[in-house]
Amino acid sequence: xxxxTTVLTLAILFVFGLKTNxxxxxxxxxxxxxxDELGITGQYFGKSDKKGYGFKFVKExxxxxxxxxxxxxxxxxxxxxxKLTLKESYYNKNKVKLFYVWMTASASGYVxxxxxxxxxxxxxxxxxxxxxxxxxxxxxxxxxxxVYIKDQAKFETWDVETAQAKVDLIIASLNTEKxxxxxxxxxxxxxxxxxxDKVVFAAQWYHLQKQGYPDKLAVSGADFKTExxxxxxxxxxxxxxxxPSVKYPGQQINIEYEMAGKKTNRETLRKKSAAWSNMVxxxxxxxxxxxxxxxxxxxxxxxxxxxxxxxxxAIQLLYDNKDKLKVGQTYDFTVRVYVHRDGxxxxxxxxxxxxxxxxxxxxxxxxxxxxxxxxxxVFAQFEQFLNE
Amino acid sequence: xxxxxxxxxxxxxxxxxxxxxxxxxxxGKLTSGNFTVNKVLENNGNFKxxxxxxxxxxxxxxVGNNYSEVTVNRAGIIEEKxxxxxPGFPAYYKSETSDIIITAIDKKIYYYSYSVKxxxxxxxxxxxxxxxxxxxxxxxxxxxxxxxxxLQTTTRTQRIEENNALAAKQxxxxxxxxxxxxxxxxxxxxxxxxxxxxxxxxxxVEVTLDNGKVLKTKNLGGFTPYTDxxxxxxxxxxxxxxxxxxxxxRKIPGDKIEIAVWSKYDDKKTKGKFxxxxxxxxxxxxxxxxxxxxxxxxxTVGYSINGKNGEDGKSVxxxxxxxxxxxxxxxxxxxxxxxxxxxxxxxKLNTNYTLNINANGGNGGNGxxxxGNGGNGGNGGNGGNxxxxxxxASSLKSSIINKGGTGGVGGNAKTQxxxxxxxxxxxxxxxxxx
Numbered sequence: 001x002x003x004x005t006t007v008l009t010l011a012i013l014f015v016f017g018l019k020t021n022x023x024x025x026x027x028x029x030x031x032x033x034x035x036d037e038l039g040i041t042g043q044y045f046g047k048s049d050k051k052g053y054g055f056k057f058v059k060e061x062x063x064x065x066x067x068x069x070x071x072x073x074x075x076x077x078x079x080x081x082x083k084l085t086l087k088e089s090y091y092n093k094n095k096v097k098l099f100y101v102w103m104t105a106s107a108s109g110y111v112x113x114x115x116x117x118x119x120x121x122x123x124x125x126x127x128x129x130x131x132x133x134x135x136x137x138x139x140x141x142x143x144x145x146x147v148y149i150k151d152q153a154k155f156e157t158w159d160v161e162t163a164q165a166k167v168d169l170i171i172a173s174l175n176t177e178k179x180x181x182x183x184x185x186x187x188x189x190x191x192x193x194x195x196x197d198k199v200v201f202a203a204q205w206y207h208l209q210k211q212g213y214p215d216k217l218a219v220s221g222a223d224f225k226t227e228x229x230x231x232x233x234x235x236x237x238x239x240x241x242x243x244p245s246v247k248y249p250g251q252q253i254n255i256e257y258e259m260a261g262k263k264t265n266r267e268t269l270r271k272k273s274a275a276w277s278n279m280v281x282x283x284x285x286x287x288x289x290x291x292x293x294x295x296x297x298x299x300x301x302x303x304x305x306x307x308x309x310x311x312x313x314a315i316q317l318l319y320d321n322k323d324k325l326k327v328g329q330t331y332d333f334t335v336r337v338y339v340h341r342d343g344x345x346x347x348x349x350x351x352x353x354x355x356x357x358x359x360x361x362x363x364x365x366x367x368x369x370x371x372x373x374x375x376x377x378v379f380a381q382f383e384q385f386l387n388e
Numbered sequence: 389x390x391x392x393x394x395x396x397x398x399x400x401x402x403x404x405x406x407x408x409x410x411x412x413x414x415x416g417k418l419t420s421g422n423f424t425v426n427k428v429l430e431n432n433g434n435f436k437x438x439x440x441x442x443x444x445x446x447x448x449x450x451v452g453n454n455y456s457e458v459t460v461n462r463a464g465i466i467e468e469k470x471x472x473x474x475p476g477f478p479a480y481y482k483s484e485t486s487d488i489i490i491t492a493i494d495k496k497i498y499y500y501s502y503s504v505k506x507x508x509x510x511x512x513x514x515x516x517x518x519x520x521x522x523x524x525x526x527x528x529x530x531x532x533x534x535x536x537x538x539l540q541t542t543t544r545t546q547r548i549e550e551n552n553a554l555a556a557k558q559x560x561x562x563x564x565x566x567x568x569x570x571x572x573x574x575x576x577x578x579x580x581x582x583x584x585x586x587x588x589x590x591x592x593v594e595v596t597l598d599n600g601k602v603l604k605t606k607n608l609g610g611f612t613p614y615t616d617x618x619x620x621x622x623x624x625x626x627x628x629x630x631x632x633x634x635x636x637x638r639k640i641p642g643d644k645i646e647i648a649v650w651s652k653y654d655d656k657k658t659k660g661k662f663x664x665x666x667x668x669x670x671x672x673x674x675x676x677x678x679x680x681x682x683x684x685x686x687x688t689v690g691y692s693i694n695g696k697n698g699e700d701g702k703s704v705x706x707x708x709x710x711x712x713x714x715x716x717x718x719x720x721x722x723x724x725x726x727x728x729x730x731x732x733x734x735x736k737l738n739t740n741y742t743l744n745i746n747a748n749g750g751n752g753g754n755g756x757x758x759x760g761n762g763g764n765g766g767n768g769g770n771g772g773n774x775x776x777x778x779x780x781a782s783s784l785k786s787s788i789i790n791k792g793g794t795g796g797v798g799g800n801a802k803t804q805x806x807x808x809x810x811x812x813x814x815x816x817x818x819x820x821x822x
Contacts, residue, residue, distance in 0.1 A: 161425060161440040162463035169466050172485075194588040198628070220673055222586050222635060226627035250487025250501050258615070282504055332615040332627075341482075342473065342537065344548060353614055353628035
């Protein structure tokens with residue numbers, strides 16, 4: 001029995017071996033006779049099924065420039081199985097030949113082919129973005145599912161993994177260019193240009209960033225403050241030249257506060273205890289995906305949550321300086337946003353200083369109102385937290 | 389019996405702790421060359437490995453006793469370099485441009501991304517030995533990362549201390565504390581040509597010490613902190629190296645900004661000064677729009693299902709007088725509340741620049757859905773009326789938008805048995821008189 005199995009195995013290997021070495025045949029040989037200005041048209045063979053497919057670049061149709069890739073399966077038919085559209089700007093600026101079609105409006109209906117080498121196309125899917133009128137954005141997680149090869153001599157070189165690596169390289173290059181272009185566009189805005197890599201402050205979060213506009217500068221900057229009353233809301237936001245999620249992927253964000261020669265930071269305090277970990281959440285660069293950080297508060301009354309929101313690392317610093325605070329005085333308060341990994345700060349992403357004014361109202365907020373002894377001040381509440 | 393069990397536990401813990409070797413030791417078990425690629429495939433949250441058809445070249449760079457770099461030649465066509473996270477005791481090799489990390493454990497090379505919240509997300513394993521299932525491989529990697537981090541403490545603390553010492557040295561060299569100051573020079577980072585209301589001017593400080601050494605603030609390329617200085621200003625605010633011109637021309641005496649700066653550690657208060665005329669070459673923007681009404685919040689205690697009305701835009705009178713300032717025509721603008729007559733704001737702007745005013749009515753809030761009828765939408769507020777008068781009215785460039793707010797949309801009925809709420813009325817547009 002074992003002998004028969006061995007013989008059969010050898011026979012199968014022999015047959016498949018012959019098949020692999022033999023020239024593949026398809027129904028689109030005639031396509032190889034045609035020429036086009038992008039050098040695409042011809043018969044291609046799928047890496048996965050070894051079947052022949054027809055690719056034809058069509059520049060014009062009905063008197064209009066269309067720049068389409070017509071894709072034929074099985075045999076030449078009057079109409080192609082798919083018509084994919086060239087992303088013209090990628091080709092005009094970078095000579096990247098990317099064609100796409102949305103079979104349905106959902107992400108799963110997206111089909112893209114990208115030339116990774118002359119006569120070699122990667123077929124790509126993505127599952128993140130729905131139809132937006134153009135190809136899936138460069139940030140989409142592109143996955144190569146097959147490779148189409150015109151010259152069979154390239155079959156040994158190109159497999160799905162090789163094509164995936166090349167696709168990642170091409171997309172990364174386009175993305176770098178896109179980021180640079182976007183930064184140049186942002187720099188045309190005076191508010192951004194004058195505050196990039198800085199932390200800005202305001203008494204209301206919506207003076208820093210318009211709700212729903214994290215990727216667009218939609219405030220005038222008129223309400224950015226250089227001095228804040230400690231009795232009111234104290235909000236801040238950082239401007240970044242490049243989104244941290246892009247420049248520092250896979251890392252954390254740490255925020256350091258400095259006042260009167262003393263410093264605190266979120267990461268050090270977060271690691272002190274479970275209680276601190278509950279109060280100071282981990283910030284990751286993946287959530288800092290725009291040139292404006294999410295707005296943050298040293299302390300503010302949050303209308304939506306109907307309660308005060310405080311950064312405990314900032315409150316710890318104010319508490320550390322509580323004996324120095326005198327009504328009518330101002331104190332430089334510096335905020336630094338760092339990229340952070342494994343307990344160590346990396347680059348400073350943004351830095352800013354605001355003057356905090358300790359007013360009568362602030363004294364009541366932080367030390368308690370003598371006329372309302374039942375309501376504890378911020379320092380007393382914080383002390384309670386520390387003692388727990 | 390209990391003591392034997394405890395002993396075994398301790399022994400296992402000891403062996404476990406010692407089984408985590410740093411990457412210098414792990415890479416020492418490997419030789420640069422071609423590795424079989426095991427790719428992770430994901431399908432609806434299920435993960436499995438698939439072996440790629442080609443091997444990838446991977447090399448390890450050793451400097452002295454330490455492996456400093458791993459080079460993965462993806463598919464033989466893309467060279468990716470990864471550097472040790474902590475050269476004396478590495479746990480992984482990282483890239484500056486991607487979130488991919490490389491760690492070798494027992495002759496398997498893991499190519500993955502990592503989150504402190506969710507652990508490793510493996511993309512590939514390069515190995516000649518058998519791969520386990522995804523969950524087991526992830527557990528191996530996560531355990532390694534967690535336990536090696538503890539073992540890195542000594543080396544990491546040493547590096548942090550070294551970096552802190554460097555930072556402290558730099559701070560000591562550049563702080564003004566304990567230094568004798570000869571003179572202070574206050575200079576704009578770039579000479580501003582257009583200075584108007586709310587302009588931001590980056591202003592740096594150069595401090596010459598008695599020994600001739602010059603210390604500079606960050607915006608001039610130095611390391612002296614802004615917080616070492618105290619200042620007196622006129623015509624705006626100064627903080628963090630930026631002078632922000634005031635938002636109202638009444639706060640700019642003499643139509644110039646002035647700043648005097650000194651070290652907060654200097655008893656003599658040696659001052660540096662800077663002054664520049666304000667030429668008001670900047671557009672001025674005011675927002676007198678009414679707030680939008682809140683939407684109804686059916687089913688919420690203390691709230692109604694009806695949307696609230698939007699507020700009216702403020703009606704204002706604008707008096708404009710053309711004056712000459714440093715040989716150039718400037719419009720002085722005084723804005724008063726049409727009803728109270730109170731002055732709201734005063735500004736000046738060069739006649740080539742524009743006064744932008746928004747005095748729109750707020751939109752009405754939408755009605756919400758409740759258990760029966762839908763709530764009514766709130767009415768839109770009316771646009772504010774704007775009247776411009778004075779000798780400069782004809783030369784004032786202005787853009788005024790004072791539209792009525794849109795009425796809120798009536799809330800839907802819960803079922804067909806009930807009625808949809810009424811839409812709110814749109815506000816009237818304001819009138820512009822000039």
